[in-house]
Structure formats: C-alpha cells, structure tokens
Amino acid sequence: MKQLIKVLLGFNAISLIYLICLKPKQFLRACSSAFTASRSMTPKLNAIPEVSLGHILGDRRPTIRLIVRRYENGILPSEHTMALLSILVAEAPSEVLEIGTYMGHTTRQMAENLETGIIHTVDLPQSFSVERDPEQNFPKEDVDLIARRVVGREFNGHPCASRIKQHFADTASWDFHEAGQPTFFFIDGTHTYEYCKNDSEKCFELCGGRGVFLWHDCNDTHPGVVRFISEWRSQGKDIKRIAGTSIAYWKS
Numbered sequence: 001m002k003q004l005i006k007v008l009l010g011f012n013a014i015s016l017i018y019l020i021c022l023k024p025k026q027f028l029r030a031c032s033s034a035f036t037a038s039r040s041m042t043p044k045l046n047a048i049p050e051v052s053l054g055h056i057l058g059d060r061r062p063t064i065r066l067i068v069r070r071y072e073n074g075i076l077p078s079e080h081t082m083a084l085l086s087i088l089v090a091e092a093p094s095e096v097l098e099i100g101t102y103m104g105h106t107t108r109q110m111a112e113n114l115e116t117g118i119i120h121t122v123d124l125p126q127s128f129s130v131e132r133d134p135e136q137n138f139p140k141e142d143v144d145l146i147a148r149r150v151v152g153r154e155f156n157g158h159p160c161a162s163r164i165k166q167h168f169a170d171t172a173s174w175d176f177h178e179a180g181q182p183t184f185f186f187i188d189g190t191h192t193y194e195y196c197k198n199d200s201e202k203c204f205e206l207c208g209g210r211g212v213f214l215w216h217d218c219n220d221t222h223p224g225v226v227r228f229i230s231e232w233r234s235q236g237k238d239i240k241r242i243a244g245t246s247i248a249y250w251k252s
Contacts, residue, residue: 051240062089075105080245093184099199100189104154111160120179122167123151176202188216193224218248
C-alpha cells in the first residue's frame with residue numbers, strides 16, 4: 001500500500017516518459033524519487049524569502065503594456081507577467097535571453113515592452129520528440145507541453161518579430177554565446193534540477209556575473225527549481241521569491 005501511494009503521489013512527467021517507453025522499473029523508481037523530493041520541498045521553499053514587487057522596483061515607476069488573455073496551460077498568468085514586465089521595463093536591458101519560448105506569449109510581451117531591445121529566445125526544435133531524443137542530455141519534464149507547442153506562434157507576423165531572435169537547441173549542449181550579450185534572463189525551460197542548474201550557470205557565465213535573473217515556477221510542484229535556487233542561495237546569492245507569483249528574482 002505504501003508503495004502504491006508513492007507511485008500515485010510521485011507520478012510526474014519524467015515517470016510518464018518511462019511508462020510510455022514500457023520501462024516499469026524506471027517508472028517506479030522515478031515515482032518514488034519524486035514523492036520523496038516533494039515531501040521535503042515546502043520547508044525549502046519557505047526558506048527562500050518573499051519580497052514585494054514594489055520593493056524590487058523602489059522609486060522606479062515603469063509603464064508596461066500587458067495583453068490580458070484567456071489562460072492556457074504553459075503560459076504565464078497575468079500577475080506573473082506583470083511582475084516580469086515591470087522589472088524588465090525598469091531595468092531596460094539592450095538584450096534579453098529567454099529560456100523556453102513555447103508559443104511565444106511572453107516573448108512577444110517582452111519585445112513589445114522593450115521597444116528597442118533584442119529578445120533572444122531558445123526552445124527545443126519543433127520536430128523534437130522525447131521518445132526519439134538523440135542526445136538524452138538531462139531528464140526533461142513538461143512532455144505534454146513539448147508535444148503540443150507551436151514555437152513562436154504568438155509573435156510570428158507581428159512587427160516586434162524583427163527584434164526577436166529565435167534559437168532552436170537543447171540548452172544542455174547549446175552554445176549560449178549565440179545569444180549575444182544579454183544582461184536580463186528569464187529562465188522558464190525544462191524545470192528539472194539538471195536543466196535549471198545548467199541554464200542558470202551558463203547565463204551567469206554569459207553576462208560575466210552581472211545581470212538580472214528571473215526563474216519561473218519556483219514552487220512546490222517544481223522541486224528541481226527550488227533545489228537549485230536553494231543551492232545558489234547557500235553560495236551567498238540573495239535570491240528571493242516575488243510575492244503573489246512563482247517567480248524567483250536576483251540581481252547580481
């Protein structure tokens with residue numbers, strides 16, 4: 001019975017991959033690992049302090065343009081987008097790197113609010129298939145979103161698309177220098193610990209340690225993100241969660 005509970009509560013995207021591929025032992029192991037990780041997440045999450053958006057902005061009063069739309073799985077809720085865009089406009093970077101394009105909702109909103117800035121955005125190739133992943137770099141989550149995405153759908157054909165540089169790659173093996181010299185990073189790709197660590201460290205290296213970092217899905221349902229951010233905090237990086245969102249923020 002205990003094993004059954006672990007399977008049910010630990011069922012996630014990684015375990016789903018093993019189930020699809022008919023690998024029962026790996027499926028049970030992945031479920032058990034996810035269950036164990038989730039039990040310890042809330043204390044780790046609570047250890048990351050919250051800060052209000054107003055505190056981050058200080059005396060700055062950015063004016064943003066926010067497209068309010070019906071929510072669909074995989075896009076940022078409006079309050080999360082508002083926080084992201086407010087910080088983006090206040091910082092006014094000349095180049096941005098977004099990890100995880102998906103449909104391009106956030107990409108478009110960043111480009112339209114940063115009228116002269118360049119938005120670099122990277123996602124897996126449209127033809128990518130988890131079952132036929134040729135590289136198998138790190139474990140991937142959100143397989144359902146990967147399968148049904150139309151990369152860049154929301155900005156293709158719009159005037160802002162001329163300032164959006166779309167990159168197709170697995171960030172585990174991608175040369176991040178293809179993204180120019182960004183100083184503002186929105187990390188919202190695969191949410192496993194391995195990818196969050198890889199993407200964050202490469203972004204940090206790309207900007208020479210001087211930049212603004214925002215991570216989406218810093219919450220109990222994404223233990224890999226929480227684990228990595230907790231590690232960076234233990235190294236003295238003062239990362240905080242933005243109140244009312246699942247975004248973590250740090251300006252180095």
